[in-house]
Amino acid sequence: MGQELAAFSTEISRLVAAAAASAAAVHARPRFSSSGVFWRPGVIVTAEHTVRREDDIRVTLPDGQTTAATLAGSDPGTDLAVLRVEGDAGTPVRRAERLPSAGNVALSVGRSENSGVNATLGIISAVSGEWRTWRGGHLDAYLRLDLTLYPGSSGGVVLNTDGEALGVASSALSRIAGVAIPASTVERVVEEILMRGHVARGYLGVGLQPVELPDHQKGLIVLSLEPGGPAARAGVLIGDIFVSLDGAAVSGTEDVQHALEKRRPGERVEAKIWRGGDGRTLAIEIGERPRRS
């Protein structure tokens, strides 16, 4: 390795020093702060699971000053929360345009109030396509991290060796490893939260259970129905069996979520259902899932 090790070491510490201008510490839970990253001017993204209160949120900025921040909104599904701060104390990160490959070097950069900017180094250990988190959110890619995320690391930025943001670090989306929430997902969620304060999720107002039909097709039987909910208004009855939504077969509840994700609340989804041995089609106007308090 010769001189390369010292050169590599210097290069990594330079990347950290540059990213420090985008790194914030977020104080929104007891004991440990978490990290955050300036995604746009005055807009800090952090990990939703580290935001345990809606008021009295403070952030430590790149210049070391601690100031108040307001919660613009959050999306538990993707584990992202968006904060706003006054002034121009942080430099937004540059986003990587391309996904990394497994084995690429990954650098996570965060901040804590006492010791300033902090870093851990490792690699991207796995990359795969679209991924639904156990919290119900939808990530554009699954980026598994082989680096240590410490108690204050979640919400920090994950960089490639060009200093571009691959995503935001989260320790809450996988039991086996830290995950980078991809930059394109962060961008989409930030856009939506700044527009409407939260990420709206489609909602039909039905409780469904998978069943097998006589012709070996599968479907979802309606076991419960929210009175006056989107499905009830469209004429769905308890005992109806959903076989497809917008032409795509539904055999599990995740298929319903997938179909609803392609449309926004207020739009209509075409549901093919079986009732008493007859098929029929109903147009359901998608509602918005009531938000957890």
Next chain:
Amino acid sequence: MRGYGEISERLRRSTVQVRLPDGRGEGSGVVWDSSGVIVTNAHVARAPRAEVEFWDGRGAEAGVIARDARRDLAVLRVDSVGLEPCTPGDSSLVKAGEIAIAVGNPLGFAGAVSVGVIHATGALAGMGRQRWIRADVRLAPGNSGGPLANARGQVIGINTAIVNGLGVAAPSNAVADLLRGGAQPSLGVTLRPVHLGMQILAIEPGSVAEAASLKPGDVLLGSLDDLWDALDSGSDVLRLRFLRGDGRRVRETYARLQARAEAA
């Protein structure tokens, strides 16, 4: 300029095992210069004398010539020749993200190496206002007292503790300060934070706290930072306010600080 292999081999030759008499504890240490000065943690060197074993298997008897509990550093001296001292670095230049290499004797494995990067530098909650180096390297208890080096093989810290999985090291410049200026004044107590202040868990024999008639169980009022600021204020006598027993009344005692311990 060297790679991991060469750097860790050099560090191994400067790393010693430190053992207290009667199996009262062990850890690692670093040969600081060729005159026989060895640096380790204060929490490793808890007795006046210790046994050290060098990388080549030679052993020696070492005297503890300085202990600084607040920096968690201790200086030992051996009468041995042919030692391979480390190259100390300037810890004020350490930056987050730099490559870090730790050598020590974790869990009895002599000369084990772990590598990673510097996580952060700065103060640590509950460990005073001084600067500590935190490194994303895997350490185990026997690493205490061993070297943390940079990508040039220079020793930038002494591995001291593991906090939330991170390695915490006393900076090499604190070693230089200790060698030059001697130990910082201290009460000689083990403290834990409680509601009103800090409770004394243990008192070292012959310490300032013992001379001031403090006892285990007493609660010193105020914060650790306040206490250390008072110790550093330069005055010879310290007024301490504390609670004892049912804590109904605030008591007072005066601690007479010792003249600075002479270091090598």
